[in-house]
Amino acid sequence: MEIDENKDYIYDAHELDVHEGQIIEKLKANSQKSIPDPDGWLDEDIKRNIVLTSLDWVIDWARRSSLWPVACFPACCAIEMMAVEGPRFDLSRFGMEILRASPRQADLMITAGTLTWKMAPNVQRIYNQMPDPKWVIAMGTCGISGGIFRSGYNVVPGYNKIIPVDVYIPGCPPRPEAVIYGIQMLQKKIAKSKAVPDLNELPNPLKKGKK
Amino acid sequence: MTTALAATEIVSQLSAQFPGAVEEAGTDAVLVKGEHLPAVVEYLKTAAGLKFDYLNFITAVDYYSYFEVVYRLTSLEFNRYIVLKTRCYTRNKPSVLTLTGIYQGADWQEREIYDLMGISFKGHKNLKRIFLWEGFDGHPLRKDWNR
Numbered sequence: 275m276e277i278d279e280n281k282d283y284i285y286d287a288h289e290l291d292v293h294e295g296q297i298i299e300k301l302k303a304n305s306q307k308s309i310p311d312p313d314g315w316l317d318e319d320i321k322r323n324i325v326l327t328s329l330d331w332v333i334d335w336a337r338r339s340s341l342w343p344v345a346c347f348p349a350c351c352a353i354e355m356m357a358v359e360g361p362r363f364d365l366s367r368f369g370m371e372i373l374r375a376s377p378r379q380a381d382l383m384i385t386a387g388t389l390t391w392k393m394a395p396n397v398q399r400i401y402n403q404m405p406d407p408k409w410v411i412a413m414g415t416c417g418i419s420g421g422i423f424r425s426g427y428n429v430v431p432g433y434n435k436i437i438p439v440d441v442y443i444p445g446c447p448p449r450p451e452a453v454i455y456g457i458q459m460l461q462k463k464i465a466k467s468k469a470v471p472d473l474n475e476l477p478n479p480l481k482k483g484k485k
Numbered sequence: 486m487t488t489a490l491a492a493t494e495i496v497s498q499l500s501a502q503f504p505g506a507v508e509e510a511g512t513d514a515v516l517v518k519g520e521h522l523p524a525v526v527e528y529l530k531t532a533a534g535l536k537f538d539y540l541n542f543i544t545a546v547d548y549y550s551y552f553e554v555v556y557r558l559t560s561l562e563f564n565r566y567i568v569l570k571t572r573c574y575t576r577n578k579p580s581v582l583t584l585t586g587i588y589q590g591a592d593w594q595e596r597e598i599y600d601l602m603g604i605s606f607k608g609h610k611n612l613k614r615i616f617l618w619e620g621f622d623g624h625p626l627r628k629d630w631n632r
């Protein structure tokens with residue numbers, strides 16, 4: 275109830291009752307028709323949420339957006355890898371900050387460090403234990419070719435001697451920016467990969483006699 | 486800071502205790518004959534006033550004509566250290582007596598020297614390669630090692 279400036283006394287009970295009655299009458303007059311059920315949004319939301327795309331694209335998108343690296347840090351590049359993981363360079367911006375201690379939960383191996391032949395069987399075994407699909411980034415010159423230890427009697431001259439490598443990041447050690455760039459390169463590579471086999475190449479039970 | 490115990494200080498004491506054990510006494514190291522080494526070290530570790538109860542490291546040097554095994558011991562109580570050396574004059578299966586019975590920390594370091602220098606430690610219970618794998622050809626820290 276609006277305050278009347280000219281009135282210099284307090285509203286009495288009767289006046290308040292009258293006002294209440296007016297509100298009720300007004301509401302009653304405006305409420306003769308029932309309001310339609312609010313289901314219009316349903317249609318619109320379906321329009322907004324269904325996207326048509328290829329299965330390949332979706333699978334590749336999911337794979338590249340949640341790369342989980344396994345811990346394989348045999349030497350000094352590991353320090354730089356820690357910097358990449360830390361808050362300053364913050365790898366988690368790319369959905370891959372969760373370093374897995376178990377190869378069974380990982381799909382990316384960042385080989386940060388020099389590898390000796392004595393350690394090589396174990397690294398290969400870790401790689402073999404990772405579930406498919408899996409990728410490897412060779413980080414640092416040691417990972418690429420053995421680096422300054424290449425001519426050593428006990429150093430593996432490059433991880434690609436024992437496991438397939440997808441992306442090579444040069445540097446000794448590479449800058450964190452370089453590592454992040456390398457991971458983005460890998461994401462681009464994954465985006466191009468074909469996840470779904472050609473339907474024509476799959477065995478077709480409906481066609482007899484043919485494959 | 487840990488100060489060096491001048492070899493000249495201790496050498497008379499050692500010579501009195503083990504006649505013929507000290508081959509040479511420099512200012513900073515005592516050269517001990519191989520067969521006396523464990524006894525000398527045991528003495529340095531336990532004798533009152535010396536108590537060299539901590540083994541810092543063992544290492545080995547190849548001088549072509551002989552191998553030298555170097556030990557550094559520290560007395561935590563008196564804050565002093567001493568360097569012992571011993572030599573093997575053969576390149577064919579050189580060997581030194583082990584210190585694993587006196588210092589447990591000698592275990593892996595003796596294995597490392599065996600692995601890379603090919604000096605064997607008599608009395609070591611588990612003397613096998615530690616950095617390289619079984620079947621590796623030769624001992625790579627020897628000066629005459631070539632692959």
Ligand code: SF4
Nearest residue numbers: 350351387414416446
């Ligand atoms: S590339 Fe350089 S920083 Fe990386 S492991 Fe090799 S030596 Fe260390």
